[in-house]
Amino acid sequence: MPELPEVETVRRDLDKEVVGRTIESVSVTGLRTVRRYGADSVIASLVGRTIVGTRRHGKYLLLDLDDSNVLVVHLRMSGMLLWSAGAPAVEMPHTHVRWLFTDGSQLRFVDPRTFGEVWVTSSDLPELVHVGPDAWNDLTSELLVERLKGRKSALKIALVNQAIVAGIGNIYADEIAWVAGIRPERMVDRLTGPKMKAVFEATREVLGVAIEARGSTLSDRQYVDLYGESGGAQQGHRVYAREGEACLRCGSTIVRLPIGARSAFSCRKCQR
DNA sequence: CAACCGACCTGTTCGC
DNA sequence: TGCGAACAGGTCGGTT
Numbered sequence: 001m002p003e004l005p006e007v008e009t010v011r012r013d014l015d016k017e018v019v020g021r022t023i024e025s026v027s028v029t030g031l032r033t034v035r036r037y038g039a040d041s042v043i044a045s046l047v048g049r050t051i052v053g054t055r056r057h058g059k060y061l062l063l064d065l066d067d068s069n070v071l072v073v074h075l076r077m078s079g080m081l082l083w084s085a086g087a088p089a090v091e092m093p094h095t096h097v098r099w100l101f102t103d104g105s106q107l108r109f110v111d112p113r114t115f116g117e118v119w120v121t122s123s124d125l126p127e128l129v130h131v132g133p134d135a136w137n138d139l140t141s142e143l144l145v146e147r148l149k150g151r152k153s154a155l156k157i158a159l160v161n162q163a164i165v166a167g168i169g170n171i172y173a174d175e176i177a178w179v180a181g182i183r184p185e186r187m188v189d190r191l192t193g194p195k196m197k198a199v200f201e202a203t204r205e206v207l208g209v210a211i212e213a214r215g216s217t218l219s220d221r222q223y224v225d226l227y228g229e230s231g232g233a234q235q236g237h238r239v240y241a242r243e244g245e246a247c248l249r250c251g252s253t254i255v256r257l258p259i260g261a262r263s264a265f266s267c268r269k270c271q272r
Numbered sequence: 273c274a275a276c277c278g279a280c281c282t283g284t285t286c287g288c
Numbered sequence: 289t290g291c292g293a294a295c296a297g298g299t300c301g302g303t304t
Binding site: 032076077078094112113114115150151152153157219220222260261 | 274275276277278280281282283284285
């Protein structure tokens, strides 16, 4: 599933491939993908526009346009952006939006489960006002303490709450809790200063390594980069999807336990 | 206001 | 082996 490291990988690829390119036409075949403002809005505000830059806030991908508006893409669970210099070698089912550039290259939004979204908005990004600071670019140790203050929820639940901090999802929340040596169900209002610091440092380490490895691609290949290639970060996972395997720190068995409606992987011996 | 939970989806895996 | 059930999970809206 695309979380911050996966979206950041796609952003870096987009920065290389589409910045400076001008959109000749837009084809929308999946209406659910453009449900926020409709197909007409997406097409009318993009044809003739040049992409001048890329940004990311949490899991939101932001493409800056030459009229100061912004093309927003959220991959959610199964969305992928695929770029090709010309006509794509392989046509993918579930292609919902296609952007053709004036130089013959093209970008496609493919999304089997149709949770993903594409829309165009103004530069002040009104749809993202409720989203917290980006976990990679904006978060500091002090800011994390401030964001968690007064919250009564489990560490994992807090980490995946985009209003508290943006970009962390199910996989990296489990990894962060393991690196910090804290149980995912631990209430954040009971974390001491040093433990808060440990969570912050773990966040830096886990996200940094995953970005370096170009994100996590699990067996179902629900995430690939702009060229359709898998990431390599899954090889470094220390708890996620390792139920029954040995903890890499203490050798104890990794377990899977429900937290809220989801499940979390952890080591009961060295996470306290 | 904050926490919680169901709904949204479809491809894949699981269990009988 | 086959088929239906369960599962995967980010976000939103409704409820507690």
